[in-house]
Amino acid sequence: MARPKSPLVWILIVVGGASALCCSGTLGLMVLGLISGSDTDSPGAVAGMASPADRARAGKPGEPGGFAFDAPQGWKTQADGRFITEWTDSSNLLGVEALRLQSVPGLEDGEGKLLRMWRERVGADWADVNPNPPAMRRFVTNGARAFFTAAVVTHKTNGKSFRVTLMLVEADTRFEPLVFIQSFSSPGAGEAMSASFSWNTSHQKVEEALKGVRGSPVGLPLADDAELVGDFTYSTSSAAQWATAYGGTTMTAVSYAVQYILGADHTYQYKYSGASGVVGAMTFGSEDDRGTWSIHHDILTLTGEKRPRRYLIVGAGHTPEGKRFVILMPEHPRWSLYPGALSQDAQMFVATQ
Known part of the structure; x- marks a missing residue:
């Protein structure tokens, strides 16, 4: 089965052959991409937040030279410098490509640099690209x-669906960009729908590749305390309409909101309000708590007077309107960053201002 060629091959310009040994002795691709946009308008450190230079000094040196990427065994190296793996699942062909882009100088404004590169590079060569995707961290x-x-x-030419991940890894005084492209091809009908169910499966190979990625500095939390200080709210609602055996209809709904006020003194207030049930006869509930909060590695821990709560920190940034947000995932026995977990369990808390 012929596999559609990735549009992102336009990014790759191979220098001195497909691969070379980097200064640290690990195998790396000397592949150039295109740097996205000017960084002269980058805001730098937010008030009360550690600057990139301060973060680097506070952390420990990581990978010598700042960065390394060793592709997993069994992945093929293409002539243009990409790594690729393909396999069959029943009669379907799944694949993942990995490629490096040119280094981006400076560690300030990682969120802004990520989104600019997404719009200018991914947005230029693919269709149906969301210009404002959530900026996440890991x-x-x-x-x-x-x-x-x-x-x-x-894909602009053949209309097939792909899942693209763009990642900027901290590497001493620069970012090292990586792109992962997940693909799916099927000989049968309904390929687009089948592809949507394949992303969790092929993402296993993305995680496999990420085991070979190393950056610097290390030993720092995923988010600075100042990024989580504020008044944040998450709300959601859903409804379903049902046909009864007597020819009528009924509607059920679930709606709730969670508010956290995280203080600079590491105290917090929590409020929950929600409603569920048949519309017109819904059950309402509320809860509140207070206590202290802390960040360790990538976990936000809230030690409340009534009960503790823990969240996996998934992201922190700004909405298109300029409001701050944090993306949190409530504690779960199988915490993960797989596509299904992100879409089902991640919650975006938006600051009131």
Whole structure:
């Protein structure tokens, strides 16, 4: 089965052959991309937040030279410098590509640099690209921090769906960008719908590749305390309409809101209000708590007077309107950053101002 060629091959310009040994002795691709936009308008450190230079000094040196990416065994190296793996699942062909782009100088404004590169590079070569995806964060294998975003996009020529992940890994005084492209091809009908169910499966290979990614510095939390100080609210609602055996209809709904006021003195207030049930006869509930909060690694811990709560920190940034937000995932036995977990469990808390 012929596999659609990735549009992102336009990014790759191979220098001195497909691969070379980098100064640290690890195998790396000397692949150039295009730097996105000017950074002269970057805001730098937010008031009360550690600057990139301060963060680097506070952390421990990570990978010598700042960065390394060792592709997993069994992945093929293409002539243009990409790494690729493909496999069959029943009669379907799944694949993941990994490629490096040119380094981006400076560690300030990681969120802004990520989104500019997403709009100018991914947005230029794919269709149906969300210009304002959420800027998220994670650790790579040695504990260095990375900014990332991901979304399903469409090939401009053949209309097939791909899932693209763009990641900027902190590497001493620069960011090292990585792109992962998940693909799906099927000989049967309904390929677009089948592809939507494949992203969790092929994401296993993305996580496998990320085990070979190392950056610097290490030993720092995923978010600075000042990024979480504020009044944040998350709200959601859903409704369903049902047909009864007697020819009528009924509607049920669930709606709730959670508010956290996180103080600079590491105290917090919590409020919950919600309603559920048949519309017109809904049950309402509320809860409140207070206590202290702290960040360790990528976990936000809230030690309340009534009960403790823990969240996985997934992101922190600004909405298109300029409001601050944090993306949190409530404690779960199978915490993960797989596509399904992000879409189902991650909650975006938006600041009141």
